Amino acid sequence: MASGKSAVGEAFALSRGQKFVDTDRMIVALHGPIKGIFTSRGEAWFRGMEARMTAECLESDAYQVVSLGGGAILDSGTQQLLASTVVVFLSVDAKTVGPRLKRGSARPLLNGDTMDRWEELFQQRLPVYQRLADIVLDARRKSVSALVEELGLILTESGG
Template sequence: MVLIGPMAVGKSAIGQQLAQHLAAPFVDTDVAIVASHGTIADIFAGRGEHAFREIEARTVAEAIEAAEGSNTVISLGGGAVLDSGTQQLLGRCTVVYLECDADTVSERIAKNSGRPLLAGDAMGRWRTLFATRQPVYERLADLVLDVRRGSVPDLAHRLEDALEEYAAAKTAAGRTPAATKEVEK
């Protein structure tokens, strides 16, 4: 299962909590990139965004392929979904879009200045990035979890319940349900 959504939405925190609930491995692709290549800010500064996106696409592909057939929870960076190869790989996964708005993430973004794409007017840049990425998140999602309200443990429990319902519906139908299901609020 793969968590997607904009920067600072809580993919890592909710993903870690969900993995604990499921007794499943957790992979944060941004953490994997940093472990192998150095900080994301340094990659952007030294090699540029294009080089970062290539590294990111390879890292995501490795994580998805390594997790195939398991219950692994994978958290992607906010822009990872823009890669067409990544989009194709996500077709093999259950994809959860963590839905939010600018108010939800503004405090977290203000505290974290290490995001290269948010240099300068962080919230203005976040809004611009989100506007271009939101349709991709929505198109790729099997489930949508509104993260505007609730603690991380509460959100992880709601997502766990929704995943169980989704799996049951998928099994009963013998295929993937046709419509994206929004997780109950």
């Protein structure tokens, strides 16, 4: 959440001439703002839609870069699909995401004390992120272009 997945994913896809897909953007385009979905239909409905969109992207024959919402990895079906692709985890900390969240956020799970709630969610999800990740990039205080370059080098060295 607020790690820069969309910005890095989009820039990386562009650098490789690949298609970029952001599952949160897909959901918003079809159903409206995520905060509104949580209010009107609930988190469970959103998570189901998120899992379907993720499966649609990951089962596609297209070679593409896909950015998932921070909670998408909690779905067991999504975890199984991710096992057959390269998963990049952008590792961040509260100091890195704090300014991003202060700029305004329509993230429905960050009600109340935003940073405490972010830290709680991050710690809950971290073991799953680490288990699923093929590549971990330290995204603390690095630019999007530096992360794109680093990822490109790692994939080139590994034959990816």
